[in-house]
Amino acid sequence: MRYDRTGLEVLDEAECLRLLGSVPVGRIAFTHDALPAVQPVTFVLNGGSVVFRTREGSKLAAATRNAVVAFEVDEFDAATRTGWNVTVVGRARVVTDPDELAELAALDLRPWAPGQRDRYVQISVDLVQGRRIVRRPRD
Amino acid sequence: MRYDRTGLEVLDEAECLRLLGSVPVGRIAFTHDALPAVQPVTFVLNGGSVVFRTREGSKLAAATRNAVVAFEVDEFDAATRTGWNVTVVGRARVVTDPDELAELAALDLRPWAPGQRDRYVQISVDLVQGRRIVRRPRD
Numbered sequence: 001m002r003y004d005r006t007g008l009e010v011l012d013e014a015e016c017l018r019l020l021g022s023v024p025v026g027r028i029a030f031t032h033d034a035l036p037a038v039q040p041v042t043f044v045l046n047g048g049s050v051v052f053r054t055r056e057g058s059k060l061a062a063a064t065r066n067a068v069v070a071f072e073v074d075e076f077d078a079a080t081r082t083g084w085n086v087t088v089v090g091r092a093r094v095v096t097d098p099d100e101l102a103e104l105a106a107l108d109l110r111p112w113a114p115g116q117r118d119r120y121v122q123i124s125v126d127l128v129q130g131r132r133i134v135r136r137p138r139d
Numbered sequence: 140m141r142y143d144r145t146g147l148e149v150l151d152e153a154e155c156l157r158l159l160g161s162v163p164v165g166r167i168a169f170t171h172d173a174l175p176a177v178q179p180v181t182f183v184l185n186g187g188s189v190v191f192r193t194r195e196g197s198k199l200a201a202a203t204r205n206a207v208v209a210f211e212v213d214e215f216d217a218a219t220r221t222g223w224n225v226t227v228v229g230r231a232r233v234v235t236d237p238d239e240l241a242e243l244a245a246l247d248l249r250p251w252a253p254g255q256r257d258r259y260v261q262i263s264v265d266l267v268q269g270r271r272i273v274r275r276p277r278d
Contacts, residue, residue, distance in 0.1 A: 006194055006254030025215045025222070029168035029175045036168045036209035038177070040224045055145055070175035076164045081251040083164070085179045112220040113272050114146030133252050 004131065011130035016086045019130060020073055021045045025112075028052075028092075028123075029070040030063040037063065042111045043071075049124055050088060051095075051104055053117040061119050064092035071123050086130035088123065095120040143270065150269035155225045158269060159212055160184045164251075167191075167231075167262075168209040169202040176202065181250045182210075188263055189227060190234075190243055192256040200258050203231035210262050215272075225269035227262065234259040 002010040011019070020026075027040050039060050041052040050071050054060045063069075069092045076083030095101055104120045111117045141149040150158070159165075166179050178199050180191040189210050193199045202208075208231045215222030234240055243259045250256045 006197075006252060006256075008252055008254075024217050025213075027166060027177065027211060027213070029177045029209070031175070035207060035228055036170070036175075037228075038166065038168045038209045038211035038224075038226050040211075040213050040215070040222075058145075068174060070168065070177045072166060072177035072179075074164075074166070074179050076179070076251070078163050083179075083251070085177075087177050089174055089176075112215070112222070113270075115144070117145075131252075 008131040009134050011084065011086065011132055013128055016128045016130040019084060019086050020088065020128070023073045023075060026050065026071050026073040028060065028064065029072065030060070030067060032059055032063050042109070042113070044107050044109045046104065046107055049122045050090070051107065051109060051120060051122050053109060053111050054119045054121055055115060055117050056119045061094065061121070064121050065094060067092055069123060080135065082133045082135055084130060084132040086128065088125045089127040090124040091126065092121050092123045095122050147270040148273050150223065150225065150271055152267055155267045155269040158223060158225050159227065159267070162212045162214060165189065165210050165212040167199065167203065168211065169199070169206060171198055171202050181248070183246050183248045185243065185246055188261045189229070190246065190248060190259060190261050192248060192250050193258045193260060194254060194256050195258045200233070200260070203260050204233060206231055208262060219274065221272045221274055223269060223271040225267065227264045228266040229263040230265065231260050231262045234261050
């Protein structure tokens with residue numbers, strides 16, 4: 001295993017992608033009105049990209065129109081004080097191609113939040129990195 | 140209770156601050172090398188501000204030097220498909236005043252991640268907002 005200079009385990013790309021696919025909710029970091037913003041979304045991985053749904057006209061729909069965003073997933077356990085996080089950086093784009101939309105509509109991607117969310121947004125996984133907190137004997 | 144246009148419950152400031160103080164880990168969204176970045180940190184609330192520790196010379200220490208950042212906490216439950224999130228927007232600053240540092244050193248703020256993390260960073264809570272997914276009868 002590889003560790004960074006602070007002692008966190010550095011996760012390789014395969015492990016990052018596996019963990020990315022293991023959780024239902026991630027967080028998009030983007031810029032809104034020149035201020036940083038974070039929005040959790042229910043998502044799935046499809047063909048190696050992150051896909052989520054949002055509402056037409058929403059802040060998130062506007063902010064992710066061909067923007068570079070960060071998308072983060074993690075899991076932490078207070079009892080053991082361990083956990084991991086994976087962050088993707090990629091370009092978000094609204095899916096408009098009818099064939100692609102038909103494919104995405106067939107995915108099991110039901111947002112937990114109520115309301116109509118008919119806008120599909122895809123984030124390419126251009127960069128992915130992750131870290132894990134491991135309890136080691138010397139801790 | 141108040142709902143936004145998508146049907147999410149809008150949390151008032153008192154509830155946002157209560158929830159913010161109820162979890163040990165939050166996520167800082169910032170900009171690094173002109174790209175969005177997200178970093179989870181162990182934190183505490185102190186005097187109405189978010190306080191976390193990082194390593195001197197770290198990406199996070201550099202990125203949060205008098206920068207406006209977003210700080211997000213959430214809790215989601217896959218079984219009930221419910222949850223909440225709270226996001227703070229505020230200015231991050233490195234604490235250098237000896238009296239303040241002595242006060243912060245007395246807090247129970249032990250990072251879960253290994254390594255020396257002697258740099259205290261404080262984020263003022265300038266804006267706070269939160270949403271909750273509630274299962275309502277019509278869902």
